[in-house]
Amino acid sequence: MAALVEMKQITKVYPNGVVANKGVDFSVEQGEIHALVGENGAGKSTLMKILYGLEAPTHGEIWLRGRRVEIPNPHRAIELGIGMVHQNFMLVPSFTIAENIVLGSEPRKGRFIDRAQAIAVTEELSKTYGLQVDPTARIEATPVGMRQRVEILKTLYRGADLLILDEPTAVLTPQETDELFMAIRTLVNQGKTVIFITHKLVEVKEISDRVTVMRHGEVTGRVATRDVTEADIARMMVGRAVFLQIDKPPVQRGRVVAEVRNLGYVAETGRPVLRNVNFSVHAGEILGVAGVEGNGQTELVEVMTGLRPATTGEILVDGKPVQRQSPRRIRLSGVAHIPEDRLTNGVALDATIAENLVVDRYNRPPFTQRGVLSPQVIRKHAETLMQQFDIRAAGPDALMRSLSGGNMQKVIVAREFSAEPVLLIAAQPTRGVDIGATEFVHTQLVTKRNEGKAVLLVSADLAEVMSLADRIAVMYKGEIVAILDNGPELTEEEIGLYMLGVRRQEVVTKAA
Amino acid sequence: MNMKGMTKFVEPVRIIAVVLIALAIGFVITALVSKEPVQAYTALLTGPLPRLSFENGFEIKNINRFGNWLEESTTLILLGLAVSIVFRARQFSLGAEGQMLLGALMTAVIALKLSLPFPAHMLLALAAAMIIGFLWGLIPGLLKAYLSVDEIVSTLMLNVIALQLFDLLLFNWLRDPAAGFVGTVPFPTSAVLPLLIPGTRVSFMTILMLIAVVVVWFLMARTPFGFELKMLGANRKFAEYGGINTKRVIALSMAVSGILAGLAGAHLSMGLLKRLTINLSPGLGFEGIVVALLARNDPRWVLLAGLFYGYLRTGAQIMERSSDVTREVVLIIQAIIILLITAERLFPFVQQWVQLRRSREEVVVEAG
Numbered sequence: 001m002a003a004l005v006e007m008k009q010i011t012k013v014y015p016n017g018v019v020a021n022k023g024v025d026f027s028v029e030q031g032e033i034h035a036l037v038g039e040n041g042a043g044k045s046t047l048m049k050i051l052y053g054l055e056a057p058t059h060g061e062i063w064l065r066g067r068r069v070e071i072p073n074p075h076r077a078i079e080l081g082i083g084m085v086h087q088n089f090m091l092v093p094s095f096t097i098a099e100n101i102v103l104g105s106e107p108r109k110g111r112f113i114d115r116a117q118a119i120a121v122t123e124e125l126s127k128t129y130g131l132q133v134d135p136t137a138r139i140e141a142t143p144v145g146m147r148q149r150v151e152i153l154k155t156l157y158r159g160a161d162l163l164i165l166d167e168p169t170a171v172l173t174p175q176e177t178d179e180l181f182m183a184i185r186t187l188v189n190q191g192k193t194v195i196f197i198t199h200k201l202v203e204v205k206e207i208s209d210r211v212t213v214m215r216h217g218e219v220t221g222r223v224a225t226r227d228v229t230e231a232d233i234a235r236m237m238v239g240r241a242v243f244l245q246i247d248k249p250p251v252q253r254g255r256v257v258a259e260v261r262n263l264g265y266v267a268e269t270g271r272p273v274l275r276n277v278n279f280s281v282h283a284g285e286i287l288g289v290a291g292v293e294g295n296g297q298t299e300l301v302e303v304m305t306g307l308r309p310a311t312t313g314e315i316l317v318d319g320k321p322v323q324r325q326s327p328r329r330i331r332l333s334g335v336a337h338i339p340e341d342r343l344t345n346g347v348a349l350d351a352t353i354a355e356n357l358v359v360d361r362y363n364r365p366p367f368t369q370r371g372v373l374s375p376q377v378i379r380k381h382a383e384t385l386m387q388q389f390d391i392r393a394a395g396p397d398a399l400m401r402s403l404s405g406g407n408m409q410k411v412i413v414a415r416e417f418s419a420e421p422v423l424l425i426a427a428q429p430t431r432g433v434d435i436g437a438t439e440f441v442h443t444q445l446v447t448k449r450n451e452g453k454a455v456l457l458v459s460a461d462l463a464e465v466m467s468l469a470d471r472i473a474v475m476y477k478g479e480i481v482a483i484l485d486n487g488p489e490l491t492e493e494e495i496g497l498y499m500l501g502v503r504r505q506e507v508v509t510k511a512a
Numbered sequence: 513m514n515m516k517g518m519t520k521f522v523e524p525v526r527i528i529a530v531v532l533i534a535l536a537i538g539f540v541i542t543a544l545v546s547k548e549p550v551q552a553y554t555a556l557l558t559g560p561l562p563r564l565s566f567e568n569g570f571e572i573k574n575i576n577r578f579g580n581w582l583e584e585s586t587t588l589i590l591l592g593l594a595v596s597i598v599f600r601a602r603q604f605s606l607g608a609e610g611q612m613l614l615g616a617l618m619t620a621v622i623a624l625k626l627s628l629p630f631p632a633h634m635l636l637a638l639a640a641a642m643i644i645g646f647l648w649g650l651i652p653g654l655l656k657a658y659l660s661v662d663e664i665v666s667t668l669m670l671n672v673i674a675l676q677l678f679d680l681l682l683f684n685w686l687r688d689p690a691a692g693f694v695g696t697v698p699f700p701t702s703a704v705l706p707l708l709i710p711g712t713r714v715s716f717m718t719i720l721m722l723i724a725v726v727v728v729w730f731l732m733a734r735t736p737f738g739f740e741l742k743m744l745g746a747n748r749k750f751a752e753y754g755g756i757n758t759k760r761v762i763a764l765s766m767a768v769s770g771i772l773a774g775l776a777g778a779h780l781s782m783g784l785l786k787r788l789t790i791n792l793s794p795g796l797g798f799e800g801i802v803v804a805l806l807a808r809n810d811p812r813w814v815l816l817a818g819l820f821y822g823y824l825r826t827g828a829q830i831m832e833r834s835s836d837v838t839r840e841v842v843l844i845i846q847a848i849i850i851l852l853i854t855a856e857r858l859f860p861f862v863q864q865w866v867q868l869r870r871s872r873e874e875v876v877v878e879a880g
Contacts, residue, residue, distance in 0.1 A: 307753065328755030337753070345753040348746035359743060359754030363736040373734050 003063075004030040004162060004193050005051065010060035012046050012217075020046035021057070022217045028162070033184060033194045035208035035225065037201070039237055039434030043217040044197055048164050052084040053077040083155025084164040089147050091139045097146075098122040098135035101154050125153050130186040144292070145176035149183065156192075163187065164195045169203060173292055174462060174496040181207050199237075199435070201230040202463070213237055237435060248446045251470040254283030257454035258304075258335075258423045263313035263323075265296075265303050265478075273299045275478045277313070281423060281454040286445065288469025288486070289458040292499050296478035297458045298340055301427045304456075305337045306330040307345075317423055331360055336421035338412055340428045340458070346412045347400045354382035354396040357415050389414035390440070406437030413441055417448065424448055427458045442468060462492055462499075474498040481505065527806070530852045531820075538845035542837055552835035556842060559830030560823050577830060579712020583784055585822030586714075586721045587776050591800025592818050593728045594772035596809040600732060601765040602745040603656065607667030608773040609797025610674030611648045615641035615777025617678050620686055620696055620788040623703035623781075633702035638720075638778055645774020646767045648674065653766035657759035663766065671797070682790060695789035705783040715783040717775075722815075724772060729811040731768075741765055773797065802846075821846075 005028045012021040020043045028034045038044045049055040051062065053071040062069050064080055071077050077084070091100050098118040107117040122135040131149040139147060148168060155163055165184075169177045184194055184207060196208060204211055205225060213221035213236040221236035258281040265274035274296050281287045291297055302308040304315055306327035315323040317333045331337075339345035347356050358367055358378050366377050382396035391410045393403055400408065409429070416424065426445060430438040445468060449455050459465050465472055466486060474482045474495060481504035484490055497503040535557075542556075543549040560581035563573045591608050598605040618640040628636065652670060655661035688697040705715035732738035740761045743751040751758050776796075781788050803821055807813035828842030 305753075326755070326757065327753060328757070331755050339753060344747075345749050348743055348750045351743065351746045355739070355742070358739075359750065359756070362739045368736050371735065373736055373739060375733070 003027045004065060006063040007047070007051065008061045008063065010047060010050060010062075011058050012043075012050060012055060013058045020217055021050070021060075024060070024214070024217070024219055026212055026219065028193060028195060029210075031188060031191060031193055032209040033188055033196060033207055035204040035211040036195055036197045036214070037199055037204055037211060037233060037237060038214035039199065039436070042214040042237070042434075044214050045166065046217075047214070048084065048166065048195065048197060051077070052082060052164060078155075078158050078160070081159055081161040082164070083158060083160025083162070085148070085151040085155060085166065085168060087166045087168075087170060089151055091147060091150060093140035094138060096136050096138055097133050097142065097150050100139055100150055101125070101135075101157050103154075105158065121157065122153065125156055129153070129156060129183065129190060131183050143176075144171045145173070145179065148172070148176075148180065152183070152187075161191070162193045162195070164197070166197045167199070168196070169198065169200065171293065171460070173499050174492045175500065177203075200463070201233050204233060205230055234435065246442055246446060246467050248468075249450060251449075252284045252452070253470075254452055256280045257283050257318060258456070259314075259316040260304070261314040261316070263300075263303065263315065264311045265299050265308065266311045267299070273478050274303065274311075277478075277480055279473050279480060279483060281456050283422075283454050284449060284452045285470040286449050286455040286457050286468050288465035288472040289456065289475060290462055290465045290472050290495055290499060291460075291475035293460045295475045297460075297475055298427070299478075300475070301337070301340065301425055301456075301458055304330075304425060305335060328360075331419070334420075334422035336416035336419045336424050338409075338416050338424070338426040338429045340431070342405075342408060342412065342432070347408055349399070349401040351400060352382075352397045353386065353391070353393055353400060353403070353411055354378050356400050356411055357382050357385055360415065360419060385414040385418055389417075404434075406433040409433045409437055409441065413444060417444060421453065423454045423456065425456045425458070428460060429457070430459075430461070430464060462495060466490070466492065466495070476501045476504070534845055534848045534852055537848055538841070541841055541844060545841060546835065546837045548835065549837075552831055552837040555834045556824075556827040556831040558827075559834070560826040575709070575711045577826065579709060579714050580829070581819075581822055581826040582709075582714045582718055583712070584826050585819045586718045586783075587779050587796065588799055588803050588822050588825075589721050589814055589818030590724060590772050590776035590779065591797060592803030592807060592814040593724055593800075593811060594769045594776070595800040595804035596807060596811060596814055597728065597732075597741070597769040597772070598765050599804050600745050600809045601741045601761065602748075603653075603663055603762060603765055605649070605652060605663045605667045605766045605769060606798070606801070607649060607652055607663075607670055607766065607770065608776070608800045609795070610667070610671035611645040611770040611773035612777035612780070612797050613671075613674045613678045613792060614644045614648050615774030616781040616788060616792055617681060617777075618644045618774075619703070619778045619781045620699070621681075623699040624686060624696060627700070628702060630702040633700070634705065634782070637703050637782060638775070641774040641778035642771045643774070645770035645772070645777070647770070649770025649773070650763060650767035653763035656766070657762040667766075678792070679790065682788060686788060693789065696787045698787045699782065703782060704786050705779075713784050715779075717779045717783045720775065721779075724775065725811050725815050728772070728814075732811060737761070737764070773800070776800075 007024065007026040010021050010024040010026070013019050024043070024047055026047060036044045036048070046055060050057045051071065053073045053076055056072065062071060069080060071080065092103065095103070101122050102118045107114045107121065109117070119135045122133065126133050131153055133146055133149050133153065139150070152163065168180060172180060187194060198204060208225045211223055211225050211233060212219060213233060215237060221233070260277055260279050263274055263277040264272065267273050277300065279287065289297055289300070299308060303310045306325055306329070310323040313323065314321055317335055320333060322330050322333050343349070355378070358381065361367060362373065362378070367374060367381070379396045385391070386393065386396065389410050391414060392407050400411070403411070429441050429445070433441070445455055445457065457465060457468055469486050472484045472486050472495065473480050474484070476499060481501070482498045484495070539549070539553055542553050546552045560577050562575050562578040565571045565573050591612065594608050619637040622637040622640045623633070626633065648670065652663050652666040655666050656663045682694065686696045687694055705717050708714045708716060708718060732741065740751065740756050743754065743756060744758055744761050748758055780792055799821070803814055803817045806817035806821065824842070824846060828839050831837055831842060832839040
């Protein structure tokens, strides 16, 4: 097989001095599925942006089908048959699927767009590549999995031979992921080539022919997938062995710490987002909340932490009602919260690490005494936590902005864990952080559980929920449709059926 | 060196460079309009300094010019402190002008309508100015916090209302009909700020101003409220998440800011004019914004920035009097300085705004 694309000695230095790629050699052969893996910040997105013409390399050459090419912009990339499906879909919500697919190079009839032709084209593409879509459905009414297929079809419509998929499974359910993989195989059978960016090693093993591993802007491995194990790839990614399996002692369920009764939340738009939610979290257990994103998990967490007011129902922490109370009151009742959207809620980028670490406790002794705030105590506190939680930064006075995603998350974890909560609510605690920090967060969560704290873990990463939780509550359209005991006999597929609303428990036990 | 250390080092150098560039441009402009540009520019740059003279024994000349500088700076620093408090919390309140007017108005009411012995009368007038400033700031604060009324709009409207109230009361109630202009009779001495430097109008307010700098610094750096201000300014959602009552902080930031603007008004009436007149000092309230911008909302720098800006403004008046260059030229130089400084401040703002939008879009699509 000949190399379809060769990127030679690619170096990318950003104006702020960050070196994203250092002399990277990368090649993809015609007709293969090539996985590009690495931790966040390893430089894989930058490399692909260079290939797609979104970024200009500082040094290096790109060769396509044996010819040297310049790709100054995505327009040129598309001309050359390179298509990219971004992690964040770029579709017009109010347009139909067919309209979105032909957008920008519409078939015309006179001066008008030929809608019938657009639909016919869409159907044909859909059939050829086994990517099922409904051409006349509006994007806003279609599920995430279908939107992704639309994105893929869009690039195919523009004549892409090489498809770059940027973390395509991040938003999919297991079933949807299976379907995507089938579609990718069909594409390759039809002569297309696929670059698959991911950090999920299971997927690398399942789908790819070859894998390129990046770390700190350099290539650390280039292997045929069948020759290596997941652990091998992980080692290339982080430079050391990682524990992929989490060891935890059997659950020792204690008293009920948190109880949610008939909780309902109606959004400002009048849309009911949470409906009759019932569950309880016991001391010494991790209750996982699984579900496709956008089924009310975000709102559940925000209602429980006081960031949104509950419309109906009760939330009890240690028997005391806390619904519709201020975030401070709820924190004082012993609830800590690792927020889903780290940059919006979890940190202040323009404040120092020390300040970020006391946002929930600055007004209490020893930080404030007789009304006077002590910067020294706040600094000392930060030094202690930075050491304890292995936060890598210049010092307590470094701005939050200067930290990597993983270290930012460690700051949040350090603050919330050191608050000594009875109930810890962790929402997407490892989203966008690298393997090292993920492992750290997982270990910390299990430690808290073993210490007898109640942990509520909300995550869109089903593998994460299944490896950490003792019980799993599944959310679908604002309701808890099942609460399942986690064990070896529980499969991803079974949870997936609940996540998609195909199945639901007859009686979701009231406060099980 | 970490980022903060870098900023600490680079900032003063950058500001000085900006000022020098602006002064150089100013000189070019002066050279274009004046027949004796060097002399005129010397008046601008050295005018406010007193001169030591030994002609008839030791003598300090031009003490009144030096006084003008300190008087001007005292007002500017108070206004700069007021603005730096709201800007620190990222509340773009422009209400200092109205708060200052009402502060001055209240001192006149107390001074002319009550008769009390000296320290009590003065202190009561000062307190009245501070209280009205607080309340006039609290209004837009509450509107923003609880009804999401944009503070830029509300404070500008409240400035209009304040100005009309000022004129209304002055015309119909406080004015001295015998005077040849629209103004009150002079305040009784019991309600005038004691003089500090003879031959000038530098008063007790300059000491109060220095105290205010320390108090505001302490408030910002050493109290929970100061921490709350900073966190609100850095990221409101984060502050809320951490348990800070952001509505209370928003309302209080504007109200506390008003106290200082009220004091600035008291300085005009009780210290400089010793009466109330119409057209008290139009636009002065906005000069506090310049001082706060120059000082990056740091009270310690507000002191220096206020002295610098006051010097420039006093020098301008002297240049106007003693050369063929009009004051407009100096206004141009001032404007250039502000332009250079804010342009550089604008850049990080734009960056942040773009980032914010980008992260919001991501959230929307992911949730979609």
